[in-house]
Amino acid sequence: xxxxxxxxxxxxxxxxxxxxxxxxxxxxxxxxxxxxxxxxxxxxxxxxxxxxxxxxxxxxxxxxxxxxxxxxxxxxxxxxxxxxxxxxxxxxxxxxxxxxxxxxxxxxxxxxxxxxxxxxxxxxxxxxxxxxxxxxxxxxxxxxxxxxxxxxxxxxxxxxxxxxxxxxxxxxxxxxxxxxxxxxxxxxxxxxxxxxxxx
Amino acid sequence: xxxxxxxxxxxxxxxxxxxxxxxxxxxxxxxxxxxxxxxxxxxxxxxxxxxxxxxxxxxxxxxxxxxxxxxxxxxxxxxxxxxxxxxxxxxxxxxxxxxxxxxxxxxxxxxxxxxxxxxxxxxxxxxxxxxxxxxxxxxxxxxxxxxxxxxxxxxxxxxxxxxxxxxxxxxxxxxxxxxxxxxxxxxxxxxxxxxxxxxxxxxxxxxxxxxxxxxxxxxxxxxxxxxxxxxxxxxxxxxxxxxxxxxxxxxxxxxxxxxxxxxxxxxxxxxxxxxxxxxxxxxxxxxxxxxxxxxxxxxxxxxxxxxxxxxxxxxxxxxxxxxxxxxxxxxxxxxxxxxxxxxxxxxxxxxxxxxxxxxxxxxxxxxxxxxxxxxxxxxxxxxxxxxxxxxxxxxxxxxxxxxxxxxxxxxxxxxxxxxxxxx
Numbered sequence: 001x002x003x004x005x006x007x008x009x010x011x012x013x014x015x016x017x018x019x020x021x022x023x024x025x026x027x028x029x030x031x032x033x034x035x036x037x038x039x040x041x042x043x044x045x046x047x048x049x050x051x052x053x054x055x056x057x058x059x060x061x062x063x064x065x066x067x068x069x070x071x072x073x074x075x076x077x078x079x080x081x082x083x084x085x086x087x088x089x090x091x092x093x094x095x096x097x098x099x100x101x102x103x104x105x106x107x108x109x110x111x112x113x114x115x116x117x118x119x120x121x122x123x124x125x126x127x128x129x130x131x132x133x134x135x136x137x138x139x140x141x142x143x144x145x146x147x148x149x150x151x152x153x154x155x156x157x158x159x160x161x162x163x164x165x166x167x168x169x170x171x172x173x174x175x176x177x178x179x180x181x182x183x184x185x186x187x188x189x190x191x192x193x194x195x196x197x198x199x
Numbered sequence: 200x201x202x203x204x205x206x207x208x209x210x211x212x213x214x215x216x217x218x219x220x221x222x223x224x225x226x227x228x229x230x231x232x233x234x235x236x237x238x239x240x241x242x243x244x245x246x247x248x249x250x251x252x253x254x255x256x257x258x259x260x261x262x263x264x265x266x267x268x269x270x271x272x273x274x275x276x277x278x279x280x281x282x283x284x285x286x287x288x289x290x291x292x293x294x295x296x297x298x299x300x301x302x303x304x305x306x307x308x309x310x311x312x313x314x315x316x317x318x319x320x321x322x323x324x325x326x327x328x329x330x331x332x333x334x335x336x337x338x339x340x341x342x343x344x345x346x347x348x349x350x351x352x353x354x355x356x357x358x359x360x361x362x363x364x365x366x367x368x369x370x371x372x373x374x375x376x377x378x379x380x381x382x383x384x385x386x387x388x389x390x391x392x393x394x395x396x397x398x399x400x401x402x403x404x405x406x407x408x409x410x411x412x413x414x415x416x417x418x419x420x421x422x423x424x425x426x427x428x429x430x431x432x433x434x435x436x437x438x439x440x441x442x443x444x445x446x447x448x449x450x451x452x453x454x455x456x457x458x459x460x461x462x463x464x465x466x467x468x469x470x471x472x473x474x475x476x477x478x479x480x481x482x483x484x485x486x487x488x489x490x491x492x493x494x495x496x497x498x499x500x501x502x503x504x505x506x507x508x509x510x511x512x513x514x515x516x517x518x519x520x521x522x523x524x525x526x527x528x529x530x531x532x533x534x535x536x537x538x539x540x541x542x543x544x545x546x547x548x549x550x551x552x553x554x555x556x557x558x559x560x561x562x563x564x565x566x567x568x569x570x571x572x573x574x575x576x577x578x579x580x581x582x583x584x585x586x587x588x589x590x591x592x593x594x595x596x597x598x599x600x601x602x603x604x605x606x607x608x609x610x611x612x613x614x615x616x617x618x619x620x621x622x
Contacts, residue, residue: 064503066595072502074325076520079506083517091303092517093506100506100518124333127597128590131292132503 001042002027002035008047012054024052055114063104063141064118064132066125071098101135109138118143119183123150126177144183145173206231214600215240216291216582217247217545218491219592220334220354232604234583241355247546248583252606255564261571266609273540273559273574274621280538280557282514283307286527287551287562289492289543291587291600294611295500298542301619303505306514308536310527311497312543313490314509316456318522319464320487321498321508329471332450332484333593337361339368340482343376343446347470348407349454350384354488354592358388365392376442380407398439402429404458408466414440415473446481449474454488489592492545493581496590496597527552544578544611561611579608587612 005024010017025032025041035041062068072079072095079094084103086092093103108116116136121129121143133141147153147170156166170182207230214223226238227248234248257269264272277283285302288295288311302309311317323329337344338361351357363372377389377397382404389397402410406429413428417440426433443449451470458466470485477483489495502508505518510525512518523529530536531554540559541551547565551558557573560566564577581587582600587610590597609617 069499069503070324072506073321073508074328076325076507079518080520083519085516086303086513091300091504092513093504094518095506101503103506122595124335125595125597127588127599128499128595131500131588131597135296135504 002039004041004044005047005052006044008050008052010052014054022052053112056112057115057117058108058113059117060119061116062098062118062120063116063136064101064143065121065129067120067122068098068118069128069132072100101132102137105137105139113139115140115142117141117180120144120146121177121179121183122146123173123177126179130178142180143177144181145170145177145179146183147173148184209237210601210603213603214582214589214598215244215248216580216587216589216600217243218354219489219495220357220360221589221591221596221598222356222360223598227603229604232606234603239356243355250547250563250565250580253547253565255566255577255608257577258571258575260573266576269574269576270614270617271621273576274618276538276557276559276573277301277305277540277618277622280305280307282536283538283540284527284530284536285309285540285542287312287492287541287543287549288494288497289545289549290497290611291493291544291581291589292496292500292597293585293587294542294544294581294615295493295497296504297612297615297619298497299500299504301615301622302511303513303518304619305622306512306516307540308510308512308514308525308530309497309501310510310525310530311492311494312527312549313456313492313494314498314526315459316454316490317494317498317509319455319458319467320489321522322464323468323471327468327472327475330474330478330484331593332486333595334361334486334591336448336484337450337486338364338366340370340448341450342370342374343378343443343449345378345380345449345451346384346389347411347451347453348381348384348404348466349452349457349488350379350381350386350388351452351454351488352385352388353454353457357488363392370448376446378439380410400431400435400439402431404463405460405466406430407458408469410436411466411469411473414443415469415476418444418473419476443477443483444480446477446483449477449481449483450486451483452486452488456490457488487592492543492549493589495592495594496588499590499594531556541572542578542611544580561614564608576614577608578614579606579610581610584608585610 003026010022078097082094082096084093091102093100116139207228210227213225213227214221215225224239228235228237232252236245236248256263257266285307373391379386380400386399409429474483474485498508505511507518507520510522512525538557539554542561543549547563553570559574560572561576561578579585583603584606586602587600588597
């Protein structure tokens, strides 16, 4: 499917485009060059007066998982002070420091984010983190497996287990919990980042 | 894994949805839709999985109707409501999601049948917080366990799976010290495999707080003048306090639903403050046994989707939290709701309160009501008739429930989605 976004004002710092009115073409979900005049465009969206930017990515945002939910439960005053009413298209919610999931998704979209990543998914709690992220609308989501304080992982390090064994455990964890990558605390990162090779 | 023998199928690693432990090692035989627990069950699992498949049709004020008629009637009643109450909420994550969506849409109040217990814990979490542990950690590390106000008999396999579990990784279960504090507790399960008896401090449930507080005072180095505390000798408590200080990984277990007296949350808070004090010098943690019927899931999902745990009201277009006002009991008593939608999908022997307002009841087939609701719709059981998710009592672990057999009944989730389209 070929889509044309016409007349929007484009900001693309990476390519040095600083507020130029341009048309953007999207073929089957990927941005592509302007097609030949003979090619049929399936759908055009008129974006005159609108700004087009790449969606922002928040690589470290606590949007899901047991600990975020504990935070929500522990902040009734914060939540009472920040109610978000439902609208025709959106559901209600509340909260400033640890908002409800729907509110978090909407706010991220309002700010121009398209991807958010939960940086501290406890492997044992992965299922709930995924459920909370599934209830966060609008943005793409992912998470990092927090192993910096994982007992088994730390025992392997302390016992100087070989790299293969550690990599296997980390890979298994990332796969089993359907996460993107590994997350370690700063101290462990500095000590071991060079010596661990994760596929 | 499944093996087929004639018309029966054996399914392994079945998670049990019938209490908040969600034991996931059950072996279930399915013979033409009738289920028998073959291994790793308990009395509750045996009864619940063994509930016979019964014929139950939807009804309108007691008269049989089609499912479509029932759905339309339910939607009509909800549309006309100015102050709906969604109560019971005995369902899984999948069923709770459309509950939240519908509640937001029509301005309902949501409350779970077991929320009294959940709220006692919420109040403690919100006030001074706590340090908690999981079933796995207790199994692997605990050397000292206090059961405060519960003997865990409502959670049949807790002691077998978590306390006397020979697969403990870092501690010898035989070395575990067990203490019971409370009233009318059955303490035989606290006997170790080699016959070591637990310590039992008998007192009224309301006196547990006093004992915990005095233990805390002793451990903090205070001088207690009284010879007896809640009928227990001071010397007994002094000895216990010393044992607690020497413990390497202590746990205090309570069942929030079993501390059933006014302001029981203060007892739970005392337990949590004692736990926290002990963490200055050693490892200690709290552990709570929550109600079944999906209360942990309902509470958590309400918190992440609305921002508040139970009990939430959506009548102003945004969520409002009021644990006193928004209880099922008070809303019905004070006539603050004009319609009730009751959900209970795990067991057929749970009855909704009779409310003299239009009522829609979604319940397990076989449920015998002592009144005729405006709409009754029999619903499928999560973990039996359809797959789903439930959060376990320790809240860290969630389990995926299995579908064990085909069912003609709709899931709560499908039903509410249909009703949602019409409202």
